[in-house]
Amino acid sequence: MKLRACSSALVTAALTLGLTAVASPAGAADPAGAAGQRPFLDRLNTVSFVASTVPENGDQNPYGTFTIRESIGDLHRGNVLVSNFNNSVPLQGLGTTLVQISPNGTRTTFATIDPNNLPGPCPGGVGLTTALTVLPGGWVVVGSLPTTDGMPDTAQAGCLLVLDKHGTVRETIEGGGINGPWDMTAVSTEKRGGGSGQTELFVTNVLNGTVAGGGAEVDEGTVLRITLCTEGDQPPQRVATTVIGSGFPERTDPAALVVGPTGVGLGHDGTLFVADTVLSRITAIPHALTRDDSAGIGRVITSGGSLNGPLGMAITPKGDILTVNGGDGNIVETTERGQQVATKQINNEGNPPGAGALFGLDLDLDRDAVYFVNNTDNALDVLH
Numbered sequence: 001m002k003l004r005a006c007s008s009a010l011v012t013a014a015l016t017l018g019l020t021a022v023a024s025p026a027g028a029a030d031p032a033g034a035a036g037q038r039p040f041l042d043r044l045n046t047v048s049f050v051a052s053t054v055p056e057n058g059d060q061n062p063y064g065t066f067t068i069r070e071s072i073g074d075l076h077r078g079n080v081l082v083s084n085f086n087n088s089v090p091l092q093g094l095g096t097t098l099v100q101i102s103p104n105g106t107r108t109t110f111a112t113i114d115p116n117n118l119p120g121p122c123p124g125g126v127g128l129t130t131a132l133t134v135l136p137g138g139w140v141v142v143g144s145l146p147t148t149d150g151m152p153d154t155a156q157a158g159c160l161l162v163l164d165k166h167g168t169v170r171e172t173i174e175g176g177g178i179n180g181p182w183d184m185t186a187v188s189t190e191k192r193g194g195g196s197g198q199t200e201l202f203v204t205n206v207l208n209g210t211v212a213g214g215g216a217e218v219d220e221g222t223v224l225r226i227t228l229c230t231e232g233d234q235p236p237q238r239v240a241t242t243v244i245g246s247g248f249p250e251r252t253d254p255a256a257l258v259v260g261p262t263g264v265g266l267g268h269d270g271t272l273f274v275a276d277t278v279l280s281r282i283t284a285i286p287h288a289l290t291r292d293d294s295a296g297i298g299r300v301i302t303s304g305g306s307l308n309g310p311l312g313m314a315i316t317p318k319g320d321i322l323t324v325n326g327g328d329g330n331i332v333e334t335t336e337r338g339q340q341v342a343t344k345q346i347n348n349e350g351n352p353p354g355a356g357a358l359f360g361l362d363l364d365l366d367r368d369a370v371y372f373v374n375n376t377d378n379a380l381d382v383l384h
Contacts (some may be wrong), residue, residue, distance in 0.1 A: 006229035025242015058088025062373035063130025065360030073165025092128030111167035120172035124156025131184035138165025143181035152252035168344030180207025206260030221248030263313025301338030
């Protein structure tokens with residue numbers, strides 16, 4: 001997986017995949033779905049409560065989930081960072097907090113973001129989405145899709161917010177195709193010894209034509225690859241934006257605010273997998289790290305079956321694709337070739353059971369359990 005270097009002095013030292021967990025070095029992983037391999041989910045049988053995700057200000061509706069892999073600043077290795085989409089009322093698109101939860105259930109507030117005191121533009125304000133990752137150096141990137149009253153007709157383009165390792169917003173990244181950033185994964189390189197590096201963010205966008213569509217389905221959802229360069233202690237700077245996916249179906253929805261392309265995960269061969277929520281399918285965009293044009297929706301590798309409004313996504317150590325359903329509270333495992341090999345219900349509360357409960361997920365440090373947010377009771381749970 002070769003990246004366009006920010007500088008000729010950059011040497012690949014590590015790979016960090018956002019919602020898809022840390023990737024093995026190229027060629028080190030066994031091919032997904034190989035004969036005799038047991039599905040990842042078959043090893044996991046228990047769902048346990050970890051902690052409430054509700055901070056002091058009462059924010060609700062946890063969306064983004066990221067397992068921290070390096071202790072730096074106020075970020076602690078093995079803890080899980082969670083973003084909240086709703087405020088305490090609760091109104092969608094008005095959540096402003098990131099909480100950090102340890103495996104033993106201790107919760108601290110990592111950041112409370114003041115939408116009136118940002119270092120740059122973020123059209124509409126702050127409403128933190130599933131798009132969440134931590135880059136080398138402790139730079140936290142989180143998406144914002146804000147509203148003024150929790151309803152789709154007031155949704156605005158938002159931005160990506162860049163926070164430092166202490167939870168202070170240092171930069172906003174807006175425009176250039178960012179329009180309702182909904183989910184995200186990332187791959188980073190860092191110069192040996194630190195100090196400079198490069199990141200490719202893969203960001204889904206769900207507001208292209210949806211608000212004007214008034215609830216009608218429009219095929220304008222996109223996937224952007226945003227190249228960031230980091231030098232020293234300065235926040236990452238955007239140097240390029242490329243549309244690598246387009247034409248995904250999306251629509252506004254009073255209950256979910258907006259429904260569109262959500263989870264993204266990078267395979268071992270550089271293929272980007274996308275959860276097409278509206279049509280309950282997973283598509284594959286080839287050469288995601290290097291392509292200079294849009295692949296459209298990519299190649300559909302699986303559709304229907306156990307998929308029921310897939311949202312968040314993670315990639316297993318063997319390269320299988322994990323998605324959680326917004327429609328029924330199930331987690332589904334799919335091979336890179338598109339075979340659905342395992343399904344488990346991890347939330348059966350609500351009416352109908354499991355609906356609307358699941359968004360972000362990530363593997364734990366050992367990559368043998370799955371953290372996920374449960375919107376039914378505003379909690380971080382673990383499947384182990």
